[in-house]
Every structure is written in structure tokens, then in C-alpha cells.
Amino acid sequence: MNPTLASIALAGPETVLTAGSLTALMLGTFGGGDKALRWLTFVAVTIVAIAGLTLIDDPVGRTLAFDGLYVTDAYSSFLKVLILAASAASMLLALPYLAGAKTGRFEYPVLLLLATLGMCIMVSANDLLTLYVGLELQSLAAYVLAAFHRGEARSSEAGLKYFVLGALASGILLYGVTLVYGFAGSTEFDSIHRLLAGPGPRSLGILFGLVFILAGLAFKISAVPFHMWTPDVYEGAPTPVAAFFSAAPKAAALGLTVRVLVGAFGPMQFDWQQIVLFLSVASMGLGAVAAIGQTNIKRLLAYSSIANIGFALVGLAAGTPQGIEALLFYLAVYLAMTLGSFLVVLQLRREDGSAVELMSDLAGLSRVRPGLAAALAVFMFSIAGIPPLLGFWPKFAVFQAAIAAGLVPLAIIGFVTSVIAAFYYLRVVKIMYFDDPGVAVASTRDPINGGLILVAATFCSPLGMLTITPIVAAAGRAAAALFG
């Protein structure tokens, strides 16, 4: 077969998503405009599902395509499953929200499809340029999404802020890429890895390039100290968009970071490990402390996502296959917990029809909607990492890997910050269960979202522990593929 055609066939999800997003755009433009939002969302979910199906017959081993620009292996497949699932959920969870808001525009699912395409490219990147293309595609769609409520100053501000800071980060990243290219002579991960593993002294330029690349990526995963945009953007963006930001792009960017560091810069582990350690400790610490004073749920969840990225980075700091396995497991569970929390919040409206954003709006929820309150309590205890809920086990796994790698102080710091963080997760439970109902909360009953909440809550409950074995086995294969 023609090598280009073979490459296209190999890049199944990307091909489906490219064709699908353009088709969806046409359907939306010529097939009813904004009134088409609802069925266009289902079309988009179908496209994502088809993209997921193409993953099934992926080659088992590591396969390069597009002249080494693109790679598929168990690692990329694992992350793509997570990304596609999270994206589909992000499309569905917006339905009741967008129907109530004035800006129920049909571009929402189309933009999500484009962002998903970018994310799939990111996790399959085998070259610094592919990385950049994927990252920018995802980011550009995300900037638009953040400003989706274009009539609202807060949303526009969020979009602009995200864009300016994101562009700066992309610039830093690109600068790092040029440095690495200049000193290593290649942008392909395998060549860089070969060069670094070889004998002879390493150029300081590559180290500089690595630091710049890592800084750019740290911005995308909102690791401290590159996290400043996160709370503001989450607060300003429409809630479903914030839900999306906290899920799939985090998984994609973190997956990409891992592939760059382990795949391309593996021999420089000693150098990047210190940076990752710092990012991890700072994210866990700041995420735990800064969230205590928050009154807005979206800001709270923003800090929570910062802290969670810190926990996931512990697995990367360990730098072992066991650590990467734990990180992937962490991502899988984290996506379910964060999307679940946002789903519950999205079901609620105040009496005047505005969206629920303040934590005090949840007061007494356990009496008005006991099911929703119980689900949110499960998510909160789970993110806090209290056994026997599922959220405990990924934390357990990353710290087990850290201790096996000799990073006992990191594990102690991590667990102590998790106790501090437990305080604010508990506060959500306290407001729902201990406080008397205050502001009346009207809630929609959307069967699709209800089903999603049920699935996520069951997954995060102790019952979800039965899924540990298959998920960890898949994550283990993915990690093994990365270390090859």
C-alpha cells in the first residue's frame, strides 16, 4: 500500500475526527443552525464513538506512521480511550445547560470535535512538530470555547486571558523546540533519545530546550507555578466548558508530557525529574491550600484539578514504568471524578434560572435531591482519597510507585497535602448534608445526564474497585509500551 494511505489508515481516530468535524460543521451551517444543537450533539457523539471503534483493531506493538511523525502504541490507545470518553461526556453534559442559556450555538459540539482531534494528535505525537500542531489545534478550539458566552464580559475575559497566556506558553514551548532542534539536530523523539543515550557530553542547550518545553507543557496541565490562568478561566467560562477543560485536555497534555519526557528525554531523567518533583509538590501544596478560601464551586474544582495534576505528576516523578502505570490509572479515575462533580453541579439551577456557581447554593441539597447529593458526596470523598472509594487507589498507586523509587519524603508530603485538601472536599459534603436548605435550587432532570452521573458515581464508589484489575492491567501495558 502507498505509505501515505497506510499512515492514514493507521491514524484511524484522527481520520474519523477530521472528516467528522468538517461534516458536522457543514451539517450545522446548512442544516438548521442553532436549532440543530441537540441532534448535532448526538451526531458528534456518534463520530467520537466511531473514532473509538477504530482503536480496536490497532496494531498491538508500536507502529510509526507519516515518516516517524506519528506513533500508535498501547500508550496512545489507552489515552485516546480516555480522551474520547471524556469528550463525549463533555458534549452530553452541556445539553441541558446550553438549552437553558441563550447561547445555545451549534458550534459547541463542532469545536469539541476539533479539540478532540487535537488531543488525539497530541498523544500520538512522535515529533516535536506533531506535538505542536496537536497542541495548537486543541488550544485554539479551547480559546473559542472559553469565550463561548460571547455576550458576557466574564466569559470573553476568560477567553482572552486564556488566549494571551496560552499563546505565551506556546511561544515558550516553540522556543524550547528550536533549541532542542538546534543542539540535537532533530525533532523526532526517537532520534533525540538515541542522541542523548549516546556517549559524550551533552550540550547545555538541550537542557535549556528541555526546560522551556517543560514550562510550556506545565502551563497546559496547569501545574504550579504555571497555573494562574486556571481558576479565572474556569470561573469565567461556561460551566460545561470548564468541565471539559478539567478533563480531557488535562489527560492529553499530561500524556504528552510523559511521552516527551520518557520517550524523547528519557536519558536525561536525572535533569527533568527534579523539575517534575518541584511541579508536583508545588501543585499539591498550592492546590490544597488555595482552595480552602474559595466560595465558588468552579474555582474550587479548578484548584482541585491543580492538586490532582500534582498527584498524578508524582507518578511521573518516580520515572519508572510502575509510576507511569499509576499515573495512567490516576488519569482514568480523575476524569470520572471531575466530570461527575461537574455533572452534578450542571443539573442545578437557582430559582431565577441562573446557573448554580456558589457553594452556598448547595445548602441542604441532600433533602431536596438526595440522589444528586449522594452522588456528589461520593465524588468528593473519592477525590479526597478516602478509602474504600475508588479515588483512593490511584493516589495509593502513585505513592506506592514513588516509595518504590525511593521518594519517601515526596509520599509523605503528598499524603499530608491530601489531608489538607480533604478539608475543602468535606466542606462541600458539610454544606449539602449538615446545613439547612437556603437558596431554593431547582434542578433539571435530564435522563442522559442522570445516566452519566449514575455510571460515574458507581465507578467511583467501592463497587468501582472491581475495575482496578482490568484498568491497571491496561495501564501497565501502556506504560510498558512507552518504555519499550
Place this chain on the structure above:
Amino acid sequence: MPILSIMILLPVVAALVAVTLPGEAPEQAARARIVALATTLLEFALGVVLWTGFDASGAPFQFVEKLPLFAPYLAWHLGIDGIALMLIVLSVFLMPMCILASWTSISKRVPEYMAAFLLMESLMIGTFAARDIFLFYLFFEGGLIPMFLIIGVWGGARRIYASYKFFLYTLLGSVLMLVAMLYMVGIAGSTDIGVLATTDFDKGAQFWLFLAFFASFAVKMPMWPVHTWLPDAHVEAPTAGSVILAGVLLKLGGYGFVRFSLPMFPDASAQLIWLVFALSMVAVVYTSLVALVQRDMKKLIAYSSVAHMAFVTAGLFALNTQGIEGAMVMMLSHGLVSGALFLCVGVIYDRLHTREIARYGGLADNMPRYALLLMLFTMASVGLPATSGFVSEFLVLLGLYQVSTWATFWMTTGIILGAAYMLYLYWRVAFGTAAGEDARTMPDLSGRELAILVPIALAVLWMGIYPASFQVPMKPAVAAVVDRLKGRELATLPTEMSLTPALPTVIAPAHAAEAPERTH
């Protein structure tokens, strides 16, 4: 029949049933109560089956179940020895009392309340039955969630403060233990408690591991100076919550010491007895003095719990047969007695809605049956012969005396102070005259209240008069622990009643100190 799995899963299923019952609020509440009572009684029946089916001369761990359900992190691995058996029996015995005690006093959100208690029961049984170290941790920590909700939703005025304090205090203690567990499993390569208990860890590492476990168990116990969450939690919790807290949750600390700290870190345990003794001595004197000046009944009993738990730690770290056995009996006895005392407070709290001692008085006149039972439990708490308290205190002091005379001296002082504050409490509540008319006209115990208190009274007397029924199943387990400690070098303590340092001593072999066994 996988009886332990059934005992763990049955309450969970019942809890789900309780919160999904159909019907209007009042009948839903009535049904939830019946579901909870039936489940706890069934659990008690299963507990009796467990007790009668346990062969004290058989394998060290019986009713073993092992399923690799959650590989690679942990396995569903259950099994009990005599110590676990007795604590499980204690838990399932107290649970129906808790449900009955909340029969009328809890009127809001009854199905959720019953569900929380059933979940508690499941988690407590799981903690004692777990043979996988992470399965143990899962149950150990999982108990925080229902207890947090019980205190926070159904508690008193300062319930939110108390629930937070309880949750965060115990969580912080436990995460350090989790780090230690991860480290140990990394070295031993197994999550099986049995394997870990026979692994000889490096002596230097043992020291840190011991302290990490100590952080968790000392908070759960609770030992001075990390006991401060306990009075708050007790005072704010509903009656049945206090019973579970005092009756079973405090036992998790002592259980942890005997199951983990002593056999897994024998060298560190032997070297750090001075630390435990010092904290226990301070605790027993200090908390007894604090208890003397309390005006709130529940707070007084809470402080007395801290003092009694100091006996448990002192007995355990005597590191000999009598001490450990005494500590175990003390845990059972305290579970019954303090549970009963909290229930007694609940009885009069339901009538007058205050826990202030000064509001009561002269109850011996209008509530004679109540006064009689309260006297029995007061005496058991003080340690009068023929009650369970005497057996345990005597054994602990016997074991402790072989190791440190000074520690024994201060612990005995604690007993005297204990008698002072308990009798002072009884005097103020039962004799004299009450301040108000309402207290003078309170009706005596109802049939339901008698059904709660009389079985506990009988158990207290049984344990006081014929403790062998409780001691015999535990003997092999205690002997196994003492075996692990044999020959370890003990920290230097001022053993004689003089301040000159004594020579290093070595722990006596298990059989050498068997003689003064029978205590009645």
C-alpha cells in the same frame, strides 16, 4: 460458608435497602428501624456462630477466605484469630443496642441514620477480619465517612466543629501509617499480614515504621496528647454514635498495636516502651484529674475512656502475656462498660435534654432500676471485683509490674482517681435531690431501655466472674505475639522504686510468667 464475607456485606445491602424503602416519611422511618434492627440481630447471631465455631486449639487463623479480587493492589483476604473474634463479637453485640437506643431519640432522616450505622458495622467487622494490610487500611479509614456523617448530621450544637476535628485528626494520623505500609509491602513483597508479621525489618527502619503506625493508632486510641478530638466527638455525637465510638472505634487503636506494631516491629516496640509508658502515665493521671472537674456527663465519661485506654497501651507494652491479655480484656470490658455508661447518659438525656450533671440528682428515688444499673456500670468502670473492669486492671498491673514499678505506681494512682471521679459522678446523679421538678418526676426505665442495658450488665458480670470464656480463645493469639517479642532487648527503665538506672532486661519467655493466671 463464607461467613465473614456475609457478615461484612449483609449490612451494606441492608443499608441500601434502608435508604431506598418506599413510602411516606413516617412509615419509611419505621421500616428502616425494623430493617436495621433485624440486620443487626442477624449479625449478632452470625457472631455467635463464629464464636461457637471457633476452635481455640485449632489453626491460628480460622474462617479464612482469599480471593484475588483487586489485584495488583490488594486481595479480599479475611480470617480471624481469637483477638479479632472477640472484638467482632463485641461489635455485633453492641450494634442492636445502638439501634434500639436510637429508636425514638432520632426522628429526622431515620433511613440515612440507620444506613450509616449499618455501614459502620460492616466496616468494623471488616477491620477486624482483614488479613490483607491494605484491606485493613480500607476498612480502618472507611469508618471515617459514616462516623463523620453521624456526628455532623445528627449531633449536638457544635457538631460541625466536632465532625471536622474527628475526621481530619484521624485522617492525618492514618496517612503516615499508609506510607509506612507501602514501604513495608515494598520490602516484604506481600500484602499478607501474616507474611508481614514474620518479616524481620531492619532495626533502624523499624523505628520509623513504628512511629508512623504509632501516629495512627495513638490518635485512634486515643493517647495523650492527641486525645483532644475524643471529648468533642463524644459530646456532640448522638448517644448511639458515642457508644460505637467508645465501644468499638477506640478499640481499633489497641487492635492495631497488637496486630501490627508489636509483631511487625518487635525491636522498636521493646526499645520504645518508655515512650508509651510515659504517655500512658501522663494520660491516666491527667485525664482523671480533668474528668473530676467536668460538668458534662458525656465529657466526663469521654475522659475516663482516655484513662482506660492508657491502661490498654501500658498493658500492651508490658510485652508479656499478662499485660497483653489484660489489655485485650480491658478493651472488651471498656467496650461494654463505657458503651453502657453512654447509654445510661442517653436514657436521662432523652428525658431532660441536658447532659449537665448539676441538673440531675436523687435519681435513686424516682428511677431505682436506673440507679441500680448505673451503679453496676460505675463499679465496673472503677474496677470492682466480680466485674469485668477488675479482671482487666488486675492483669494489666500484674504484667506491668514485671517491667516497671514506676509505671505500675502511676497507673494504680489512676485507678484511685478513677474511683474518685466515677463515684463523685454517681453521688451527684443518683443521690441528694434534683435541682428542678422535671428531674424529680422522670419515669424509670422503659421496657426497651431495660432490654438495652440488662444484657450488657449480664455480660459485664459474666466477664468479671468467669473471664476464661473470653480469655481462652485469645490465648494462642497473645502467645504468638509474645513469641515474636521473646529475647528482644528492652529499653532501660527505672524498674525498681529507685531512680538509679537498672541493667538492660530481656523479655521473659511466654511460659515463664504463666503462673498467676487465674484472677478470681
